[in-house]
Amino acid sequence: MADFGGPVRVHRGSVLDIAAQAVVSPANSYGWMRGGIDAVYSRAFPDVEQYVRSAVLAAYGGELPIGESVIVPTGEDEPAWLISAPTMREPGERLPADTVHPYLAARAVFLQWRQGQLESGPVRDAVRTIAMPGLGTGVGGVAPATCARQVAAAWQEVFGANGHVR
Numbered sequence: 001m002a003d004f005g006g007p008v009r010v011h012r013g014s015v016l017d018i019a020a021q022a023v024v025s026p027a028n029s030y031g032w033m034r035g036g037i038d039a040v041y042s043r044a045f046p047d048v049e050q051y052v053r054s055a056v057l058a059a060y061g062g063e064l065p066i067g068e069s070v071i072v073p074t075g076e077d078e079p080a081w082l083i084s085a086p087t088m089r090e091p092g093e094r095l096p097a098d099t100v101h102p103y104l105a106a107r108a109v110f111l112q113w114r115q116g117q118l119e120s121g122p123v124r125d126a127v128r129t130i131a132m133p134g135l136g137t138g139v140g141g142v143a144p145a146t147c148a149r150q151v152a153a154a155w156q157e158v159f160g161a162n163g164h165v166r
Contacts, residue, residue, distance in 0.1 A: 008155070015131035016044060022071070022081035024109050024132040026102075026140075028091045029063045031056045031084060035092060036138040041082060045074040052084045063089075066101055069108035071116055071123060081118075081127060085109045087136035095140040102135035102142055103150035110158040 015023050015037070025038055031052040033042045042049050051072035056064045064070060069085035085105040088095060095101055113130065116123035135151065136142035 011131075014040075015133050016040070016079075018129070018131035020079050020129040020131040021127040022083055022113075022130045023074075023079045024105075024130060024135075025052070025082055025084045026087040026105055026133060026135040026138075027052065027064075027084045028093070029056075029066065029086045029089045030091070031064065032091045037133050041074075045076060045082065047075050048072065048082055052082070056084070067104040067108055069105075069112045069116075071112055071118070079131065081123075083109050083112050083130065085112070085135075087140050087142075092139055095136050095142055097143075097146075099136065099140075099142060100150065101140070102137075102147040103154050105135045106132070106151040106154035107158060110154060114158060 011018055025041055027033065027038055031049065033039065033049040033052065052070065055070040055072050056062060059070060064086055066086050066089065069083050071081050071083045074080060074082050085108040087101040087105045109130065109132065113123050113127060118126055120126060134144055134147050137144050137147050
C-alpha cells in the first residue's frame with residue numbers, strides 16, 4: 001500500500017481492507033482475471049475484467065506489455081479505480097527467479113499515477129492512496145523480499161532517492 005501524501009506503509013492482509021482510491025492488479029498481459037488476487041477483484045467488482053480487457057484492446061491491441069499499465073473504473077465508490085500492471089504475459093505463468101517483472105509492474109503503476117489521465121483530469125488528482133498487493137508473489141512465485149526490493153527500486157527511479165513526488 002502506498003499513500004502518496006505520506007510514507008509507504010505495509011499492510012498484512014487484503015488490499016481490499018485498505019481505504020484507497022485505487023488497487024493494483026498484477027495481472028497478465030491479456031487482462032484475464034480468473035486466478036489469484038485478480039479473481040478476488042473480479043468477485044468484488046463484477047465488471048472490472050471486461051473494463052480491463054476493453055482498455056487493453058483499445059490502447060494496446062489486446063496485449064498489455066509488461067512494464068505498461070491501464071487504469072479502469074471498478075464500479076464502486078472505493079476503491080473507484082483499478083490499475084492493471086501485468087507481471088506475466090500468460091495467465092498462471094511461473095516467473096523465473098531472476099525476473100524483473102515486479103520492478104516493471106511497480107514502475108508502470110507509479111508512472112500511471114504521476115503521468116496518467118482520466119476523463120476528469122490527472123490520475124494523481126483522483127487517487128491519493130493506492131493499495132498494491134505483492135507483485136508476482138502469488139501465482140508468479142516471486143519471493144516477497146525480491147518483490148519488495150524491486151518495488152523500492154521502482155519507487156526510487158520514479159520519485160527519487162528521497163521518495164518525494166516529482
